[in-house]
Structures are given as structure tokens and as C-alpha cells.
Amino acid sequence: xxxxxxxxxxxxxxxxxxxxxLIRLQQKGNSIVPYTGRGRSFYLCYICSQDEKKVKGLIKxxxxxxxxxxxxxxxxxxxx
Numbered sequence: 001x002x003x004x005x006x007x008x009x010x011x012x013x014x015x016x017x018x019x020x021x022l023i024r025l026q027q028k029g030n031s032i033v034p035y036t037g038r039g040r041s042f043y044l045c046y047i048c049s050q051d052e053k054k055v056k057g058l059i060k061x062x063x064x065x066x067x068x069x070x071x072x073x074x075x076x077x078x079x080x
Contacts, residue, residue: 012048012058023049023079031068032058034075049076 006019022043024035035041048054055076059069 008043010045010048011042012044012051012054015045017045019043021045023076027062030063030065032062032064032072044076046079049079 007016008019008022009016010022022045024041024043025032026035026039026041027033028036028039044058055073059072064072
């Protein structure tokens with residue numbers, strides 16, 4: 001690890017990791033989408049993205065509708 005590499009925190013488990021090792025997402029309306037380059041975003045580690053309990057907690061925290069939550073879960077599974 002180099003001295004100037006950015007460190008970010010996973011929103012689910014609150015563990016700090018290198019930015020390149022995390023998934024960057026953002027909330028748009030009632031859905032969570034990959035980061036588009038504008039607006040606020042959050043990070044999720046790969047371990048939490050595969051943990052069903054933590055994903056359900058995120059769905060509840062962001063108040064996602066059932067259609068958007070299905071897309072979010074599918075997107076996270078594709079990242080494996």
C-alpha cells in the first residue's frame with residue numbers, strides 16, 4: 001500500500017479499506033445505482049455485498065421499492 005492511496009469506509013460493516021477494493025454506489029430517487037460521477041455516493045465492500053442480511057438492511061435503510069431492491073440484489077450478485 002502506498003502512502004497516498006485513498007481509504008474509504010464500507011457503509012454496512014464500517015471497515016476501512018482501499019477505495020479501489022470497494023464498490024461505489026449512489027442513491028437516485030428510490031433506487032440504488034452505480035456511481036455516475038455526480039452527487040453523493042457511498043461504498044460497499046465485496047464481503048457485505050454477498051451477505052444477504054446486510055443487503056436487506058441496506059434495502060430497508062434506503063427505503064427501496066421491491067422492483068428496485070430486486071435489481072440491486074441482482075447487480076450485487078453479478079459482481080462476484
